[in-house]
């Protein structure tokens with residue numbers, strides 16, 4: 001058994017459908033830099049998916065997708081409001097500040113990785129003078145860094161608050177497919193209809209080799225975004241390999257199927273973890289991640305048995321991730337080993 005299976009959803013490989021689409025794209029000589037048939041089809045497939053005429057760009061990874069999108073929404077004297085555990089704050093090495101030439105990130109708290117609306121309001125309203133970096137964007141993560149999901153009503157409330165204060169709403173959707181699969185709603189209900197202006201839509205953690213889509217529902221915000229991508233080194237010359245998987249995975253509904261599978265596996269994993277009384281869930285399991293509190297001795301024993309998982313992410317608890325590649329029988333085997341290890345401590 002591969003003891004790396006729960007470390008992260010990006011430890012998984014490329015799913016068969018994405019692999020097949022890359023194979024199909026690997027034929028002949030094709031126009032470069034996105035001026036190709038695969039990229040055109042991927043953009044159209046995303047427009048169809050969201051049932052609206054949005055502007056779509058593809059970059060190599062989520063850090064680029066988030067930071068370039070945020071930079072497009074801000075000037076250097078603006079600020080971005082997000083949760084204190086947001087990836088843009090804790091895991092992107094200051095990329096948003098860098099690409100926006102210094103836009104400040106203002107952090108708010110909130111239970112289970114979701115922004116507290118009163119805290120957001122306070123952060124926006126507490127100053128309006130020229131000495132305070134002007135709040136310009138509200139950024140939320142869906143599914144959150146702590147494995148929870150904002151309901152449609154919650155996104156709508158966030159969108160309403162952003163609109164009231166003339167802020168743009170950015171959604172970090174590295175695990176957007178997991179949120180969609182969890183809520184069983186359409187893409188539009190969870191994005192532009194709820195007030196999202198820009199979505200960074202993750203492909204990598206859901207079965208692609210590489211690549212995230214940046215989707216501008218407010219098309220005016222996409223002006224000159226192509227130049228930002230190019231300048232940042234994010235314009236793939238062989239773009240077809242980034243975009244063909246989107247075509248393959250959207251056509252066959254694989255995106256949602258993979259995400260639903262990962263979510264189901266997380267439920268099973270949570271149940272297995274909780275068979276040991278000393279292991280306590282710390283956040284509701286709503287997507288593909290399970291966060292638990294467990295005794296240090298158990299963490300050490302699992303690590304000593306070569307089980308790989310992180311304890312520094314988000315709220316600093318043990319994090320176990322599932323992916324399209326997770327197998328139910330492996331999760332059950334892990335459960336048996338976990339109980340044996342816990343009993344021996």
Ligand SMILES: *Cc1c(COP(=O)(O)O)cnc(C)c1O
Nearest residue numbers: 061062063064087141145172174
């Ligand atoms: C993984 C992840 C990203 C993207 O990270 P990269 O390593 O830059 O691809 C963005 N946001 C969240 C919440 C993530 O979990």
